[in-house]
Amino acid sequence: MEFKEKLLASHLALEEKVDLNDAVHQTRLESLKTFEQKGFPSPKDEAWKYTSLNAMVRQDYALFPKAETSIELKKVKKYFLYEIDTYKVVFMDGVYSPFLSDTTHDGLDVCLISAALSKAKYRNLINTYFNKITNKEDSLTALNTSYTLEGAYVYIPKSVVAEKPIEIIHFSTGKEKALWLQPRNLIVVDNNAQVQIVERHQSLKKHSVVTNSVTEIYAHQDALVDYYKIQNDLSTASLIDNTYISQEKNSNVSVHTFSLGGKLTRNNLNFYLKGERCHSTLKGVTLLEDRQHVDHYTLVDHASPHCESHQDYKGVFSEGSKGVFNGKIHVDRLAQKTNAFQQSNNILLDDKATVNTKPQLEIFADDVKCSHGCTVGQLDEDALFYLRSRGIPKKEAKALMTYAFANNVLESVELPVLKKRINKLIAEKLGVNLGFDL
Amino acid sequence: MLTIENLHAKVEGKQILNGIDLDVKAGEVHAIMGPNGSGKSTLSSVIAGHQDYEVIQGTMLMEGQELSDLSPEERAHKGIFLSFQYPIEIPGVSVTNFIKTAINASRKAKGLEDMPANIMLKKIREKSALLEIDSRFLSRSLNEGFSGGEKKRNEIFQMAMLEPKLSILDETDSGLDIDALKVVANGVNKLRSKDNAVIVITHYQRLLEYIVPDFVHVLWEGKIVKSGTKDLAIELEEKGYDWIKEMA
Ligand SMILES: Nc1ncnc2c1ncn2[C@@H]1O[C@H](COP(=O)(O)OP(=O)(O)OP(=O)(O)O)[C@@H](O)[C@H]1O
Ligand SMILES: [Mg+2]
Numbered sequence: 001m002e003f004k005e006k007l008l009a010s011h012l013a014l015e016e017k018v019d020l021n022d023a024v025h026q027t028r029l030e031s032l033k034t035f036e037q038k039g040f041p042s043p044k045d046e047a048w049k050y051t052s053l054n055a056m057v058r059q060d061y062a063l064f065p066k067a068e069t070s071i072e073l074k075k076v077k078k079y080f081l082y083e084i085d086t087y088k089v090v091f092m093d094g095v096y097s098p099f100l101s102d103t104t105h106d107g108l109d110v111c112l113i114s115a116a117l118s119k120a121k122y123r124n125l126i127n128t129y130f131n132k133i134t135n136k137e138d139s140l141t142a143l144n145t146s147y148t149l150e151g152a153y154v155y156i157p158k159s160v161v162a163e164k165p166i167e168i169i170h171f172s173t174g175k176e177k178a179l180w181l182q183p184r185n186l187i188v189v190d191n192n193a194q195v196q197i198v199e200r201h202q203s204l205k206k207h208s209v210v211t212n213s214v215t216e217i218y219a220h221q222d223a224l225v226d227y228y229k230i231q232n233d234l235s236t237a238s239l240i241d242n243t244y245i246s247q248e249k250n251s252n253v254s255v256h257t258f259s260l261g262g263k264l265t266r267n268n269l270n271f272y273l274k275g276e277r278c279h280s281t282l283k284g285v286t287l288l289e290d291r292q293h294v295d296h297y298t299l300v301d302h303a304s305p306h307c308e309s310h311q312d313y314k315g316v317f318s319e320g321s322k323g324v325f326n327g328k329i330h331v332d333r334l335a336q337k338t339n340a341f342q343q344s345n346n347i348l349l350d351d352k353a354t355v356n357t358k359p360q361l362e363i364f365a366d367d368v369k370c371s372h373g374c375t376v377g378q379l380d381e382d383a384l385f386y387l388r389s390r391g392i393p394k395k396e397a398k399a400l401m402t403y404a405f406a407n408n409v410l411e412s413v414e415l416p417v418l419k420k421r422i423n424k425l426i427a428e429k430l431g432v433n434l435g436f437d438l
Numbered sequence: 439m440l441t442i443e444n445l446h447a448k449v450e451g452k453q454i455l456n457g458i459d460l461d462v463k464a465g466e467v468h469a470i471m472g473p474n475g476s477g478k479s480t481l482s483s484v485i486a487g488h489q490d491y492e493v494i495q496g497t498m499l500m501e502g503q504e505l506s507d508l509s510p511e512e513r514a515h516k517g518i519f520l521s522f523q524y525p526i527e528i529p530g531v532s533v534t535n536f537i538k539t540a541i542n543a544s545r546k547a548k549g550l551e552d553m554p555a556n557i558m559l560k561k562i563r564e565k566s567a568l569l570e571i572d573s574r575f576l577s578r579s580l581n582e583g584f585s586g587g588e589k590k591r592n593e594i595f596q597m598a599m600l601e602p603k604l605s606i607l608d609e610t611d612s613g614l615d616i617d618a619l620k621v622v623a624n625g626v627n628k629l630r631s632k633d634n635a636v637i638v639i640t641h642y643q644r645l646l647e648y649i650v651p652d653f654v655h656v657l658w659e660g661k662i663v664k665s666g667t668k669d670l671a672i673e674l675e676e677k678g679y680d681w682i683k684e685m686a
Binding site for chain 2: 378381382383385386387388389390391392393394396400401403406407419
């Protein structure tokens with residue numbers, strides 16, 4: 001049986017696990033139909049020209065792994081921001097791990113979407129937000145929606161500033177030889193509220209795992225959301241990340257994506273600027289080697305006037321790794337005084353690596369400032385000579401310059417421990433001697 | 439220390455150096471002057487080992503070893519330092535991290551351990567004080583957004599930290615105001631000893647009042663066409679280069 005057929009057939013098994021009367025079951029069934037019609041994207045789809053899922057979906061995966069929650073904290077500690085106090089929503093093979101988590105209902109909700117879907121007191125919220133800003137035409141999003149079972153649910157009420165960052169971590173243990181995970185996260189940040197969220201997908205052992213994740217984020221008026229995605233998984237793990245963000249008036253949302261490891265990663269990052277004077281920041285550092293593949297597919301939809309969006313993606317590729325950046329900016333007829341900027345700068349460290357970049361600008365308003373720039377190049381020779389003339393060997397000089405190039409995306413990271421962590425990861429990957437302070 | 443004989447070099451297919459002879463001994467200061475485009479910076483790049491410049495004839499021996507066989511970093515490890523006419527901006531690498539990396543790279547090449555952090559710090563303090571460099575400056579990205587004068591001062595700070603045997607200062611004075619010129623010249627003089635040597639490339643006699651040369655050479659069309667003592671610099675300042683070109 002093809003994996004697609006298995007997904008369709010196994011939906012019955014899902015029905016045994018969910019409350020058929022919950023707020024979203026109808027949506028699950030409709031979405032399954034969409035997926036049935038569309039199937040997995042093929043390289044013939046323009047949006048998937050450079051990223052093929054053919055090999056991925058030719059394989060078979062377990063869909064409902066057995067619960068595996070007994071793990072020693074010390075085995076996974078390093079994946080947390082253990083230096084600081086945080087809220088945590090942690091899953092092992094898709095199943096909630098109360099032992100590793102630290103949730104709350106005290107002044108704000110940091111908990112599970114399964115709870116939000118089944119409890120009456122959340123029904124209004126779910127009806128208002130669940131699956132409302134996703135792209136209904138997108139087959140992978142539809143697939144995720146049809147299998148909505150578990151994930152993080154975050155609600156920050158009006159004027160509440162979450163005093164601790166929230167970590168959403170999905171571990172895969174390797175207990176299943178091949179595993180298909182579909183976490184579903186919903187994050188609602190009400191007027192004038194603020195939150196910082198760190199999301200991570202991590203295999204604890206080499207095994208074939210694919211995560212098809214959907215996250216919806218609603219930033220209401222004057223809300224402030226900083227979202228960080230750490231993608232530093234093992235070379236056997238793939239991730240399709242579908243993130244949808246809706247911004248109301250004056251809200252400020254940033255998403256930083258650190259793609260430092262994994263087999264195949266596709267980031268579908270969609271911003272919908274619905275209110276006036278929104279600020280949106282999309283930043284990425286991609287650092288790849290071997291045969292890794294990362295595809296950033298961004299959309300910034302300026303639907304309202306006086307908004308500002310900044311995209312800044314830096315990529316460093318070596319040894320047959322492959323990078324894709326497709327950045328679409330859409331400016332609606334009504335969205336006058338839009339400022340939309342986009343940069344994708346890439347360095348190829350050898351001739352086996354490749355990058356494809358494609359900006360797409362669709363501008364229907366006349367009073368806008370838009371710019372985009374894509375560069376693909378090597379390290380600056382004169383700068384290399386300067387470093388070498390001071391006694392720094394070629395290899396180290398290259399690493400230092402690459403580090404500096406990638407690192408400047410980190411300036412806007414508002415979480416010092418995270419900044420330090422990513423700094424260190426980048427330095428380690430590049431083999432930069434950390435004999436100096438960062 | 440450095441003996442250059444009959445050096446010919448080209449860049450991008452164009453021959454720039456046409457037979458240079460130069461002998462620099464430990465403890466000496468040599469000044470090289472000459473009109474724009476005569477090949478002064480080219481000579482420094484060739485000595486430092488820039489990959490775009492190709493030696494086509496002649497020899498460059500540093501303490502008996504042929505430099506052409508060495509990479510730029512190996513030349514630095516042998517004690518060659520070039521203060522760039524146009525220092526390169528390196529965004530994202532702070533002055534401090536850069537200099538620490540450079541010092542420890544040289545130490546490693548000599549089989550030494552990293553310099554202990556406290557000694558490094560003390561040295562950085564000492565040398566930045568010598569060149570009157572504000573400590574805030576040291577945490578900025580290397581040369582990024584530095585003024586012309588700040589870049590030059592920073593070059594000499596690096597020289598002070600690295601303690602080279604042979605320093606080549608390519609127009610270090612251009613871009614410096616009068617006070618800064620004195621500070622920088624004083625810094626260079628403090629670093630001088632009987633064991634090291636300096637080549638000063640300049641257009642102006644003024645720097646040579648502070649860093650007094652033992653020899654002055656005039657470079658023109660890729661050749662040293664005249665050599666003399668510090669009085670030659672004074673004469674050039676008065677008369678320009680035409681009389682030398684006529685003689686050559
Ligand atoms: N990378 C290069 N590519 C092409 N030509 C070069 C290059 N570097 C130097 N040249 C040429 O070589 C000649 C000598 O240049 P050089 O920079 O050495 O002169 P200079 O004596 O240092 O001049 P200045 O006093 O203006 O600094 C010039 O004609 C210059 O255009
Ligand atoms: Mg010059």
